[in-house]
Amino acid sequence: MRYSLLNRLTLACAATGLAISSVITFAHSSNMPLPCGGSSGCDQVAQDPSSYFRGVPVSAIGMAAYVFLLIVAVARIRGIAVKPSLLVGFIMSFAGAIISVVLTYHAITKIHATCLWCLGSLSMMILSTLAYVAMPSGSKGIKDTAPPKSAILWAVIPSLIVVGIGVYGAINRPKPPDLSSIDLGKVSYSELLASSRIVGQENAPVTIAEFSDLMCPACRQMHQRLLIFLVHQKGKVRLMFHHFPLVGFEGHEQSRYAAELSEQLNADDFWGFVGKVYAMDTKPTRDDLDKIFSSFHSKHLRTESAAKEEVTREMKIGASLGVKQTPTYILFIDGKPVAKASSYDIKEVISRPEFAKIFNAPPPKAK
Numbered sequence: 001m002r003y004s005l006l007n008r009l010t011l012a013c014a015a016t017g018l019a020i021s022s023v024i025t026f027a028h029s030s031n032m033p034l035p036c037g038g039s040s041g042c043d044q045v046a047q048d049p050s051s052y053f054r055g056v057p058v059s060a061i062g063m064a065a066y067v068f069l070l071i072v073a074v075a076r077i078r079g080i081a082v083k084p085s086l087l088v089g090f091i092m093s094f095a096g097a098i099i100s101v102v103l104t105y106h107a108i109t110k111i112h113a114t115c116l117w118c119l120g121s122l123s124m125m126i127l128s129t130l131a132y133v134a135m136p137s138g139s140k141g142i143k144d145t146a147p148p149k150s151a152i153l154w155a156v157i158p159s160l161i162v163v164g165i166g167v168y169g170a171i172n173r174p175k176p177p178d179l180s181s182i183d184l185g186k187v188s189y190s191e192l193l194a195s196s197r198i199v200g201q202e203n204a205p206v207t208i209a210e211f212s213d214l215m216c217p218a219c220r221q222m223h224q225r226l227l228i229f230l231v232h233q234k235g236k237v238r239l240m241f242h243h244f245p246l247v248g249f250e251g252h253e254q255s256r257y258a259a260e261l262s263e264q265l266n267a268d269d270f271w272g273f274v275g276k277v278y279a280m281d282t283k284p285t286r287d288d289l290d291k292i293f294s295s296f297h298s299k300h301l302r303t304e305s306a307a308k309e310e311v312t313r314e315m316k317i318g319a320s321l322g323v324k325q326t327p328t329y330i331l332f333i334d335g336k337p338v339a340k341a342s343s344y345d346i347k348e349v350i351s352r353p354e355f356a357k358i359f360n361a362p363p364p365k366a367k
Helices: 002-030 041-047 058-077 082-111 116-134 148-171 189-194 217-233 255-262 267-279 286-294 304-321 353-359
Strands: 197-199 206-212 237-243 328-333 336-342
Touching (some): 041 116, 058 116, 255 304, 328 353
């Protein structure tokens, strides 16, 4: 009876893990955001290089592993190759658990994000490993005495629950903010170019103008993803950063002060300051901002009063364009404004044909 129960547990783990990895892989292939319990951690992890192995999503490799575990579990239930399937199943589950632990550790410590779907897959691998450890050590005389058909529900029910959660989460995912106040016809590339901090090659065909608040959680989550995206595109994209502190909103009391500090710094130190602020696990206090600012000892680009004027100017530019929340993105192709996006839908926007044509082409040569 114990052997039969453990067999069905490994079957349920394999089926559930297959459903989880299928949802993740579908999100990868369809470029759809993953439902993630109210956060964007799943999308952050999905877009990180660690989620790919030689161009193949790790989740797709996980699908193959779970299919294999499903096959060996079914074979055991039917009394086929009992001893080999126990050894192979344990090795596969244990290896999967180790890989999942490493990837989860990387996500928490390096990406500063948590993917609930990945944690679910990790749980299935660990539970499967424990089930195999608990299996009887011998093989002779061991039989699965329960009817094979009874195992169907062990595979089907958890799989349907997982898929149902995925579908429900996708349907009820928060809608992108309303950007109708932004009129692309009024956007001046030259004006934004003259008042921004820029990272990326000068001749990049795509430019992303970002209006951001250094105290904004969504901006913090998107910052590293944008920089990684720039690196991956190899000169096809550059980023123009514009301050838009949400003055007067709760939780943004230090937003303008942070922007003014950053604008006193030269180009390299500016990006270093922004990176350190966004890398903090908690919202920085005024003292935290002062400490980060004092860590840069190079000659400053602007005086304190000039930095305040620059932040005011950038806020006026954003307001004149209709920017109301952060982060807000305006995307250009060869200097022409072609799209606007928020953190909710920028992944979908850059997947449009006009951008995909550029990103799929060879990288431009540096001047």
